[in-house]
Amino acid sequence: MKLRLPKRTKRTREWRWTTDRRKAEKTQRKTQHTPKPATTRSDNRTPHSGIARLTDALPRTPIPAPLNTPARRHTLTAITHIAALELRTTARTRLTWTITATWTALIYGFLLLALATTGTNAPTLLHSITATTTLITTLILAPILGVTPLARTRATGLLDMFRLTGFTPRTISWGTTLATTTQYTLLLLIATPALAIGTLLGNANPLDLAGTLLTLAVTGWTLTCLGSATATLIAHRALASFTAITLTGALILTPVLLFSALLPLTNEATNAHVATSTPLHTTNGHHPEQFITCTVTNATRHRNRPDHIWWLLLPQPFITLADAAPRIPHTFAFEPLTALRTAIRTTRTTPPTPPTIDECPLPSRPTEHTKNTPPTPTEKIRATITEQRRTTAQQAEKLTPHWPISLAIWALIGATTTAYTTRRLKTPGPAAYGEHTIHHAPTNT
Known part of the structure; x- marks a missing residue:
């Protein structure tokens, strides 16, 4: 009797290929879950069996x-x-x-x-x-x-x-x-x-x-x-x-x-030249009127000293940027970074001693009236204040940049x-949502 061998059809080849693949996958899963002996490492770590899943x-x-x-x-x-x-x-x-x-x-x-x-x-x-x-x-x-x-x-x-x-x-x-x-x-x-x-x-x-x-x-x-x-x-x-x-x-x-x-803690009392207002009573017919005149006196005034704690503003990024920015030539337009830089440098300068304070409400006389007449005490005080501000601005420009x-x-x-x-x-933190964790394989003792 003649032995008839089965034909090698396409379906047979696919079945054999699928069977071999399943056997290989089964063998691989068994190999992954088999505990491996611990090895000696310099950092006291053991191999992990979950590396494939990771x-x-x-x-x-x-x-x-x-x-x-x-x-x-x-x-x-x-x-x-x-x-x-x-x-x-x-x-x-x-x-x-x-x-x-x-x-x-x-x-x-x-x-x-x-x-x-x-x-x-x-x-x-x-x-x-x-x-x-x-x-x-x-x-x-x-x-x-x-x-x-x-x-x-x-x-x-x-x-x-x-x-x-x-x-x-x-x-x-x-x-x-x-x-x-x-x-x-x-x-x-x-x-x-x-x-x-x-x-x-x-x-x-x-x-x-x-x-x-x-x-x-x-x-x-x-x-x-x-x-x-x-x-x-x-x-x-x-x-x-x-x-x-x-x-x-x-x-x-x-x-x-x-x-x-902390700025109020730097407040100090100092003697100052103060232009203050003084009432002056006169009689104009039957109607008395009250006039005001300004006089210069020495008085005690309180002032803050921001130059003592200006260094607290060093970490402020906008102040740092203003101090490091290019110097735009002077114009009449307002430039924010230049204005901030000038304000901080003025804060760093030491205020004049004794200070001069203008508390007189009267306006200054027009320029044409002061050419041929000596200045009043109030006008002298205001001229002194203007000169002090100019000196302070010059000192501020000479300060070393702090940026x-x-x-x-x-x-x-x-x-x-x-x-x-x-x-x-050095130590793993709390796991986030969906974070994959490696599970250590048991070691042989």
């Missing part, structure tokens, strides 16, 4: 290669590796392009609005408007830039993958900071042409623009570091962003509130928040 849950981004030698874990190569990974991931997100579009629209929108509305005063006001707009946008968007990378790596489980591949908390923190700083630097490069246009139209020294750019760069870097620290403290991205913006507002308002609260000290304070805040981020990354 890898499946991660987004399709390049996984960093492990650094085998402990000496390489703190090198610049590891930091740039994490920064490049964060930048590639960030470039694919919609939030990044939304922030970039918002940044560009606000800065150049206000630039065009200033050109259209200020008219002849545009050269004076343009740099002040663009610089202030850039700083306000930085104070809002820079904390969000700092929150986003760490919040995303925690939510997707990539932070645990960094730990498994041998990256230390310091490397992760510095790499994330480098990525956020690079993002903000690109945004600042977008705003640089708008700032340069305002400087050139205002006939200011182009080299003075470096002070404005440096102030914006240090402020943005500090706020991104603050956002990263907030992301390690609060797992939810939206709540962490709100907290970072709230802390930024506290950094802005706290110096002003402290200065206002380098302010930037040093902001850099110290950024370094402190980066150190806090590194400390928080």
